Amino acid sequence: MSNDANLILFPKITECSYISCYCEENVWKLCEQVKKTRPAELSKCYAVFVSNESRTVPLWRQKAGRGEDKVVIWDYHVFFMHNPAPTRCLIFDLDTTLPFPTFFSKYVTETFRSDLALRPEHHRFFRVIPAEQYLAEFSSDRRHMRRPDTTWIKPPPPYPPIQSSANTHNLDDFICTQPGKGPGIVYSLMEFVSTFYKPLSSTKNGVGDKE
Template structure:
């Protein structure tokens, strides 16, 4: 299916940025986004505490989620089936729009949320139930404190790397936790909620945020902009 032909307004940031300015290790999207959130805060593109940033894990019970306009794809439309993917969503201001930072996307960096949903997620494209996408959204200040990965998920049964890891040390949580990535990646229909007050409370206070279906993903950020 061809991508949308809709026109979207350009996104502006406080300083010109190039995707090459950010660390990117293929197959380690969760760590890439962790470092991206930190850098956006450090260089003044986001708030010092990262409170305008949200981390979104995308997956489902079957670990098969289609996304379009992905650079790892060999197709002209950029379609690829990830087991999971991670992006950063930024609130531009009180009552204003949101934008998406996706280091693996061929869309503008960053892209307006409405454009990213239309062209990368493509909710209008009818997919089989096993490909339905769910989103675990975590407030970045919480994610940066509690996320941890020792990269065990990137080793095969013999202990060999499936994909070469980043050169820096694995990320540990402030409380000393060495690995909880599996809890962030566990995303499915049973985890989702559409109770508005519960969603916002979980998103802004819980270590593993809130889970919504793809039909509620944009709506969740609309609630936050009020």
């Protein structure tokens, strides 16, 4: 992948805030970092929630996955997307075994593969939220990471919970995959690909960067 500064918002994964099993907060922190360090790029950035009605979404190439293909089934997952121009869409996933970042086409092909071989209850849906909106509206008191006795399922981040002025916890609104509910736009896998993947042959002059 090119090291073009216009493409790489985060040259090193070690520069990003990361807490295992808190992907929604990791992505919020990425959005916050862009707003502070590359504000002109924020309008081209998105938080992407992956889930479905049954909250069983298979993903490959995940650090928590098993087997040679590193497959795991999550209730939901969140990654960061930078879409500055056709053929330039990049995915920043702090939980993938793929490079950080990875071009959209490679990431989607290796992480989601196809819904055709999956049962309908495992089909993936994508809620795409502009980064600025995500920063302004997302809230979590981390209740989903507590057991009934209030102990933590996984240790929380060291910083205070992320909360907007309007809510203390609205994570379910972001995980929800019903169109018309919650922020952003919900896409099926095919719709997600057709919206954000622009192969070289579809660009105006047919010229772009090799992935």
